[in-house]
Structure formats: C-alpha cells, structure tokens
Amino acid sequence: MFGTLTAVLSVVAGLIPVGVAQVLVALPVAFLAATGRLRAIVAATVAAGVVALVAGGPFAVGAVVVLSGVGTLVGFAHRRWGRAAVFAVTAGAVPAGLLLGAIADGMLLLFDRTRILLLEALESSMRGTLRAFEAAGAGEQFVDTWERTLEIMVRLWWVWIGGAVFVATVGTALLCFGIFSVVERRSTWATRSVDWPEQDPSAEPAPLPVALRLAGYRYPGADRDALSDIDLTIEPGEFVAIVGGNGSGKSTLVRMLAGLEPTVGLVDRPGPVGLGRPGGTVMVFQHPESQVLGRTVAEDLRWGAGDVDVEAMLARVGLTGTADRATEELSGGQLQRLALAGALARRPALLIADEITAMVDTDSRTELIRLLVSVAREGTAVVLVTHLDDEARAADRIVHLADGRIVPHVASPPLPVPVTATAPAFPQPVLEVRGVTHVYAAGTPWAHTALRDVSLTVCRGEGVLVVGENGSGKSTLAWIMAGLTRPTYGTAVLHDTPTADLHGEVAMVFQQARLQLQRPTVAQEISEVAGLPHTDRGYVAAVLHRVGLRPELIDRPVDRLSGGEMRRVAIAAQLARTPRVLVLDEPLAGLDLSGRREIVSILAHLRAVEHVTVVVISHDLHGMEEVCSRTVVLEDGRIVEQTGAVIA
Numbered sequence: 236m237f238g239t240l241t242a243v244l245s246v247v248a249g250l251i252p253v254g255v256a257q258v259l260v261a262l263p264v265a266f267l268a269a270t271g272r273l274r275a276i277v278a279a280t281v282a283a284g285v286v287a288l289v290a291g292g293p294f295a296v297g298a299v300v301v302l303s304g305v306g307t308l309v310g311f312a313h314r315r316w317g318r319a320a321v322f323a324v325t326a327g328a329v330p331a332g333l334l335l336g337a338i339a340d341g342m343l344l345l346f347d348r349t350r351i352l353l354l355e356a357l358e359s360s361m362r363g364t365l366r367a368f369e370a371a372g373a374g375e376q377f378v379d380t381w382e383r384t385l386e387i388m389v390r391l392w393w394v395w396i397g398g399a400v401f402v403a404t405v406g407t408a409l410l411c412f413g414i415f416s417v418v419e420r421r422s423t424w425a426t427r428s429v430d431w432p433e434q435d436p437s438a439e440p441a442p443l444p445v446a447l448r449l450a451g452y453r454y455p456g457a458d459r460d461a462l463s464d465i466d467l468t469i470e471p472g473e474f475v476a477i478v479g480g481n482g483s484g485k486s487t488l489v490r491m492l493a494g495l496e497p498t499v500g501l502v503d504r505p506g507p508v509g510l511g512r513p514g515g516t517v518m519v520f521q522h523p524e525s526q527v528l529g530r531t532v533a534e535d536l537r538w539g540a541g542d543v544d545v546e547a548m549l550a551r552v553g554l555t556g557t558a559d560r561a562t563e564e565l566s567g568g569q570l571q572r573l574a575l576a577g578a579l580a581r582r583p584a585l586l587i588a589d590e591i592t593a594m595v596d597t598d599s600r601t602e603l604i605r606l607l608v609s610v611a612r613e614g615t616a617v618v619l620v621t622h623l624d625d626e627a628r629a630a631d632r633i634v635h636l637a638d639g640r641i642v643p644h645v646a647s648p649p650l651p652v653p654v655t656a657t658a659p660a661f662p663q664p665v666l667e668v669r670g671v672t673h674v675y676a677a678g679t680p681w682a683h684t685a686l687r688d689v690s691l692t693v694c695r696g697e698g699v700l701v702v703g704e705n706g707s708g709k710s711t712l713a714w715i716m717a718g719l720t721r722p723t724y725g726t727a728v729l730h731d732t733p734t735a736d737l738h739g740e741v742a743m744v745f746q747q748a749r750l751q752l753q754r755p756t757v758a759q760e761i762s763e764v765a766g767l768p769h770t771d772r773g774y775v776a777a778v779l780h781r782v783g784l785r786p787e788l789i790d791r792p793v794d795r796l797s798g799g800e801m802r803r804v805a806i807a808a809q810l811a812r813t814p815r816v817l818v819l820d821e822p823l824a825g826l827d828l829s830g831r832r833e834i835v836s837i838l839a840h841l842r843a844v845e846h847v848t849v850v851v852i853s854h855d856l857h858g859m860e861e862v863c864s865r866t867v868v869l870e871d872g873r874i875v876e877q878t879g880a881v882i883a
C-alpha cells in the first residue's frame with residue numbers, strides 16, 4: 236500500500252519542479268521506516284522508482300531514491316531516538332547534503348554540454364528578468380549589480396549549485412521530519428507490540444510435539460495477563476479445538492503455539508516452529524485479506540509455496556475453476572478458502588485456523604470443518620479456534636478458555652424465545668435498487684459478473700435480510716446500496732437520488748469493524764464521523780447509550796475494545812450521521828453468543844423504537860428474525876426468492 240502511495244506521489248512530484256510535493260514522496264517511506272522493516276522500504280522505493288522511470292526518466296528515479304533515503308532517515312531516527320530525533324536527522328542530512336552536492340557538481344563537470352546548456356538557460360532567464368526591471372524604471376546601479384551577480388554565478392557555478400543541493404537536502408529532511416512529527420502525534424498505526432523471536436532459516440522446522448507448562452502472556456502496556464497457567468500439549472496429527480468467548484485468550488494461545496514466547500512459564504518443542512515455511516507452522520486468520528497477496532488466485536497460491544498443483548489444491552478447498560480470477564473479485568468466503576489453500580500448499584506439520592469459519596455460509600463452514608478433519612487424518616496437527624460448539628465437536632479434543640485460563644466446559648444458558656419482527660404497517664419506499672447489474676473488470680478478459688438484473692425496494696423502518704452462499708453477490712449489493720460502488724447497469728436510488736451521489740444518507744458497517752475505526756479513541760471516532768468540529772463527550776455518551784455501551788468507553792483506545800465492542804462502536808459512529816438507511820455486512824461474524832445477542836438486540840431496538848431502516852447482509856440467520864421481517868435470497872447474482880412481506 237505504501238509502495239503504491241509512494242509511486243503515485245512520485246508522479247505528482249515529477250510534475251512540480253520544487254515544493255512540498257517533493258517532501259510528500261518521502262513521508263510514506265518515513266512511516267515505513269518508523270514501523271516496518273527494511274524490505275518494505277526497499278519494495279516501496281522500487282515501486283516508486285519504476286513509475287518514476289516511466290513518467291520522468293532516469294533523473295526522476297534519482298530524485299525518488301534520494302527522497303526515499305530522506306524518508307528512511309526520518310523514520311529510523313524517530314523510532315530510535317524519539318524526541319531527540321531532530322538532532323539525528325540534522326546530523327544525517329548534513330553529510331548527505333554535502334555528498335549529493337559534490338555528486339551534482341561532479342556530474343555537471345563531467346557532462347560539460349549539459350552544464351553549458353544549464354548556465355545558458357540561467358543567463359537567458361536572468362537577463363529577461365533584468366529587462367523587465369529596466370522597463371519598470373530600474374536604475375543603472377541596480378542593473379550593474381545584477382550583471383555582476385550573473386557573472387559571478389556563471390563563473391562560480393559549482394558553489395551555488397552544490398550549495399543549493401546541500402540546502403535542499405537538509406531543508407527537505409527537516410521539513411519532512413516536521414510534517415511527520417505532526418502526523419505522528421495525531422496517528423496510531425499498527426506497531427509490532429508482540430515480539431516474535433528470531434528464527435534460524437537454515438534449521439529444519441520441528442514444531443511438534445509442543446508442550447506448554449504453566450505458560451502465560453501479558454501484552455506490553457497491559458495491566459493484566461491475557462493468558463495464565465496454561466498446561467497444554469499438541470501431538471502430531473491431532474485435531475484440537477480451542478473454544479471460548481471473545482476476549483478469553485484464544486488468539487493469544489495459538490500465537491504462543493506459533494512461536495510467541497510466553498512472559499512466564501515454558502514452551503517445549505523439539506525444534507524451530509518454522510512459521511510460514513514448508514513443513515513448519517502455518518496460520519490462517521479470520522480476515523483473509525491480510526494473507527492474500529497475489530493478483531490472481533493461481534499467483535497467490537504459488538506465492539512462497541514453490542511447486543504446487545494449483546488446480547488440485549483449489550479443488551480441494553472448493554475453488555475449482557478460479558485459478559485465473561483476480562483476487563479482488565473474490566467474496567470473503569472465497570478469500571478464506573484461498574488463504575487455507577495457500578497454507579496447505581506448504582505441507583505444514585501444524586495448521587492453526589483462527590476463526591476461519593466466521594465469514595462463510597453454513598454449507599461452506601461444514602465443508603471447511605470436514606477439510607480440517609481430513610488434513611488431521613493425513614498427519615498434520617490442526618488447531619481450530621472457534622466459539623461454536625458444533626464446530627468443536629468435530630475435533631479429537633476440546634480446550635475451553637475463559638478469562639485467559641483453561642476451564643471445564645460450562646453449558647451455555649438457554650436462549651430466550653425470539654420475538655419475530657413485523658413489517659411496517661404503512662410501507663413507504665425509501666431505497667430502491669432498479670435493474671442493477673454489476674461487472675467487475677468490465678471490458679477485460681477477467682470480467683466477472685457479480686449481480687444480474689437485481690431489483691429490490693426497501694421501505695422506511697423495514698428490516699431486510701439478504702442471504703446467499705459465498706460469491707452470490709451479497710457484499711457487492713451492499714456496497715451499491717450504500718453508494719460506495721456505482722453499478723455497471725441500473726441504479727440504486729434513495730428518494731430518486733442515486734446513492735453514490737449522496738453523503739451520509741445511507742450508512743454502512745463493514746464485516747471487519749476494526750478496519751472501519753480510523754481514529755485513536757472512541758470519542759474521536761464518533762465525533763469526527765458525525766462531522767463535529769471538536770470532541771463532544773456528552774454527545775458521544777448519548778450515542779454510545781443507543782448501542783448499549785457504557786460512558787466509561789468514551790476515552791478508550793479502539794485497539795483495547797473487544798470484538799463486540801468494536802462492532803457496536805462502528806454502528807454508533809454510523810448512527811451519529813443520522814442516516815436514513817443502515818446497511819450492515821455480516822454484523823454477527825466472529826462474535827460469541829453473548830456478543831451476537833447484544834448486536835441483535837440493538838438492531839431490533841433501532842428498528843422497533845427509532846424506526847431506523849436496516850438492511851443486513853449475512854449468511855448467519857440465527858436471531859435475525861428479531862430484526863428483519865423480510866428475507867431476500869441471492870444466488871449467482873440474482874434474487875431467486877423473497878419471503879416475508881414482499882414490497883412490489
């Protein structure tokens with residue numbers, strides 16, 4: 236992402252000879268240097284250099300390399316010296332400026348025709364300016380001074396050119412550091428708060444058997460342990476399910492199995508975990524977008540896996556015939572299958588699946604669990620993280636977690652009898668989808684039709700549930716209804732105005748609530764989304780109350796919220812915009828039973844009491860009868876069935 240940003244800014248800077256645009260090229264690299272690794276900086280520089288070569292030639296590439304070096308200096312100095320970084324930046328920029336000035340003088344000395352052309356252009360420009368001053372009535376003394384200055388600049392060209400390069404280098408570094416510092420104070424980007432141990436790449440992976448003895452872990456800056464007194468052994472070929480509610484420590488436990496060193500206790504294994512290496516340990520996460528890197532399905536599957544039978548592996552995970560599909564066209568469930576295929580292509584000894592069924596439909600969930608069972612039978616140890624007991628029953632052994640400790644299984648309390656939602660007594664159409672067809676990559680060999688002639692009317696205060704298998708077009712329909720995507724054909728209108736032309740009238744809450752929360756704290760997130768000029772704590776407290784959250788969360792950093800709290804804060808922020816329609820894409824994904832009940836209750840209240848129009852995109856039907864009075868079934872991009880109060 237930063238490589239692409241750097242490339243775009245390099246083109247912009249190439250169109251502007253001097254100015255702040257040059258500094259903007261260095262800023263993305265500075266953030267990479269402050270938070271990432273050297274290879275990420277190299278990748279960003281190469282990406283920007285290629286674009287600069289096409290757009291501006293070799294000199295543009297040189298400028299990008301220099302500015303990348305400036306950004307690296309700024310970011311590394313900030314990471315290493317913090318507030319004293321300005322002295323480190325200056326100390327690094329001064330010799331760099333002297334070196335670049337000497338190189339510039341040397342190049343002009345070597346290429347004398349270029350030097351002559353440059354000086355002639357300078358002389359012509361300055362004489363033209365002098366004539367303008369003479370026409371304005373400049374005196375003879377002024378003209379003589381101007382002439383002598385021009386003569387000195389031509390004779391001592393190496394002084395002012397080298398000096399200009401030196402001043403530009405040091406000035407750019409200090410200006411970049413100043414802008415970076417201002418942005419850094421207002422930003423919280425992902426940092427490596429968890430220290431993964433360095434591993435010897437030459438040693439053969441041997442992650443199993445692994446035994447945890449009274450192991451515990453506390454995250455840096457936390458006031459309590461995420462895990463305590465964990466005793467657990469995983470043998471080769473074993474299928475183990477780890478079950479617990481949100482925040483119980485499941486993800487921390489599997490990261491410890493994958494190589495995270497405990498802060499207390501012991502982890503015993505025969506050799507390196509070999510994370511991501513063939514024959515070692517692989518992890519598949521709940522959000523596969525972070526693991527899919529290739530442009531096409533086949534390219535992603537081969538990424539780092541060496542020789543692999545693409546068609547056979549895709550068939551194994553239920554993605555037959557998708558090898559040439561662009562990865563950005565895949566649905567969430569298809570991306571999850573692709574991430575699992577990439578993991579299996581490495582023939583691991585230990586496969587860790589962290590909530591991988593959260594984003595897939597019921598049939599796909601069953602198939603994925605069946606696949607994990609077969610993988611375990613073939614000799615690979617499988618650790619499945621889930622909060623669903625029916626999934627866990629397929630495992631050889633179930634480990635229950637609560638508050639960071641292994642506990643005996645406690646039966647869940649019986650669910651209350653759901654109150655079925657009713658349709659509006661006097662339906663008034665508010666959102667209409669008319670003959671919508673949407674084609675991704677239209678006009679290219681990779682064109683893929685996601686929706687086909689879809690028409691749907693949603694009334695004020697109505698609750699509509701859109702269901703379908705992964706890849707049926709649910710998320711595409713949600714994006715079009717929310718105005719985030721313009722359909723290829725047809726229209727989506729709110730009171731006859733295309734939703735893509737509106738701002739804030741249709742709000743959307745995405746599958747990954749954390750990716751939607753862009754501000755450091757809950758108060759800032761809600762206030763800025765609402766468009767307030769400042770943080771209004773009273774207003775934020777009132778909005779949080781609408782979604783059942785305590786006022787104590789106003790100043791809570793978003794990274795310290797649980798999954799259910801993040802989802803509710805995302806809903807609260809969108810409600811702060813007072814939208815006419817609220818669209819939610821998989822609102823129950825990844826939540827435990829209590830979290831699901833909370834979200835369902837909030838949505839039911841918004842509909843019944845506040846008359847908010849709700850459209851839910853989901854593959855999970857449990858509890859949604861309390862929110863939605865109508866169900867729309869999508870299949871292969873078409874509406875094949877509607878149940879409930881159908882609006883013509």
